[in-house]
Amino acid sequence: MEIITATYSFSLVSISVMMAILASYVSFDLVGITWQEKSKQNYFLWLLLSASVLGTGIWTMHFIGMYAFKLPMLVHYEVSLTVLSLLLPIAGSLIGMYIIHYCHRPSYNITAALIMGSSIAAMHYLGMAAFHTTAIMSHNLNLVLISIIIALVASWLAIQIFVTAHLKKVKIHLLTRLIIAIIMGAAISSMHYISMEAISFYQPSALPENNSDFHSGEWFIQGESVFNLVIFTSTLLLVSALFLSQLKQAMKKQLQEQLGLIKVSEQQLRQLIENAPDGFFIHDLEGNFIDVNKSAYTSLGYSKQELLEKSLFEVEVSLTRNEFKEGIAPLLSEGQAMVVDGLHRRKDGSEFPVTVNIQAFQKAGEVFVFALVRDMTEKQKVQDYMQKLAMTDELTGLANRRSFMEKLNKYLYEAYKTNTPFAVAILDIDHFKQINDTFGHDIGDLALEQFAQHTKDFFRQEDTVARLGGEEFAVILPNCSIEKALQLTDDFRQLVEQYALHFEERSLQFTISIGLSYIQTEDTSLDATQILKQADRALYSAKESGRNKVVLFDNEQDSLIADSPETLSKTQ
Structure with missing residues (x-):
């Protein structure tokens, strides 16, 4: 082939x-x-x-x-x-x-x-x-x-x-x-x-x-x-x-590249969290800490390892394990974020107020809690200071009318509840307008300051002393019999009468009039305003009857004053 x-x-x-x-x-x-x-x-x-x-x-x-x-x-x-x-x-x-x-x-x-x-x-x-x-x-x-x-x-x-x-x-x-x-x-x-x-x-x-x-x-x-x-x-x-x-x-x-950026972002975020002024906590639903930042463990006085060995309930003293499991954990598991106030306890046993922002998240099918904790100590101090300003008379440092009325309501509630009588006295400096006109308002303010200090020093620790306004002061005398109230107020009247205020090689003396209202717990119809009005009417009676005396309010006096519109307008 x-x-x-x-x-x-x-x-x-x-x-x-x-x-x-x-x-x-x-x-x-x-x-x-x-x-x-x-x-x-x-x-x-x-x-x-x-x-x-x-x-x-x-x-x-x-x-x-x-x-x-x-x-x-x-x-x-x-x-x-x-x-x-x-x-x-x-x-x-x-x-x-x-x-x-x-x-x-x-x-x-x-x-x-x-x-x-x-x-x-x-x-x-x-x-x-x-x-x-x-x-x-x-x-x-x-x-x-x-x-x-x-x-x-x-x-x-x-x-x-x-x-x-x-x-x-x-x-x-x-x-x-x-x-x-x-x-x-x-x-x-x-x-x-x-x-x-x-x-x-x-x-x-x-x-x-x-x-x-x-x-x-x-x-x-x-x-x-x-x-x-x-x-x-x-x-x-x-x-x-x-x-x-x-x-x-x-x-x-x-x-x-995106993962690289995310990794860098995570590192930066971790650094920010680690150096943040607020405390960052991560814990599980049993309260076991998983991770904390520097602010968290330093604010509590622990090392990081020491704090990680603690539980939430050893740090947060205002929250029990059952309260967290039954009240907070179910809401967090449903995806709700929460803001709660708490009280943290340091390693040395001291405590400080905190505000906590809580958010749950899942990792590998398990629920964890992320908590941002802010120390409220300084804010609480500011709030307390502002509260004090709102409740304090600027000139004398005593409680002001608003604070006095709140405390009077509290004492009245306790008196009715415990069947304990108490007294309220209103003190007024006699002829104070003449003092201002004669010596000037600076001396008048000095007289008010000195009088406030003497009043605070004289009355008992449990008594409440306040300036209602102008030259008018008030004292709450809790757990006090009528005889004791009359004795205390009259002794103080005599002390003021004997006191002389010295300034610029000159001296100033003045007297005070006191109206006293005694609260019998059998009569539960009275409120704080009515009680203060009774003491004010008794004070007016003391002024009208010659000043420099203590007058106790009684029902007959109330009827007499109530019959005179002119007198009522003056007391009001």
Whole structure:
């Protein structure tokens, strides 16, 4: 038989090798993306795409190489075997990649290489079986064996590169990836062209009648049609896969940059929290501290480790474990934020007021509490000071009318509750207008200050002394009999009468009038205003009857004053 001389289209050979290199490059990137995918569903999708790209790229190289092989006769391809030859390298790549990802042993790498290499070799020779022509095909077994060995070695080489680059996380730059793709593409292509070199075609002595080989019931297509289809679909697949891999890498890079920024932000936030003037606490729903910042443990007098060994309920003395579990924890678990006032106890036992902002959060399915604690000591001092200003007479430092009325209401409530009588006295400096007119308002203010101090010093510690306004003062005498109240007020009247205020080599003496109201607990109809009005009426009676005396309010006096509108207007 006469041997048929075949030729190659070197432009198509170049294209086939470039397709193998492109497929190697794209699949290299796709494998890296696949093995880093955390989602199981996405992992299998990327794995299938990677195997499809590598398998299709190898098959495309093979088919373009077949088309580059020119015989001086008509060539057809059997459709079923051609399609099967495409599926083999895809399946082999899929199984091989799966094995080396989940089985990290050298023996499994060899197994994967055998599967991938065998599928590539089977793809080639199955593709040759789909190659139909009138010539007789013969194989050189030595070259066939060499081509199979090259397929196995190329597969093993690809696997080692994949494992080194992606599983061992060795960073490979663009130029290195290109070199790797060229080596892999050249190795895969050399297998094909050596196996093609193993084939010889002979001219049969007689041509088959009616080309019966092409009418045996199988589907056949001509090489040019297949070539056009292969070039279009494989190029579309490879370019799409390359685009997806680059898009994924770009998204990954962007995500890493964002994560880097987040990490920096977290570090900055942690630093801000650590150095914040307010205390930051993280604890679980049992009250066990998980983390605290510097302000938290220094404000309580502990070291950080000491405080972490404590519980919330050893620090927050105004809250019990049951109150937290039954009242606060359920609301926090529902996502509600809360602001509560509390009282913290230091290591030395001292306590200080705090305001706590509480918010719950979840981590790994467990609920934790984040608490921002602000020391309210200074604010409380300011509030106390402002409260004192609101309740204190500016000139004398005594309680003012507002404070006096609040305390009178309190004493009245306690007196009715405990059946304990008490007295209220109103003290007024006699002829104080003349003092101001004669000596001036500065001396008048000095007289008021001195009188206030004497009043405070004279009466009992449990008594309340206040300035109602002008030269008028008042005293609450709790738990006091009527005889004791009269004795105390008259003794003080006599003390003031004997006292002289000295200034600028001059002296000033004055007297006071006192109206006294005694509250009997049997009469629960009286309120604070009525009691003060009774004392004021008694004071008016003392003034009208000559001054410098103590007058006790009684019902007859009340009736007498009430009958005189002029007298009422003066007392009011």
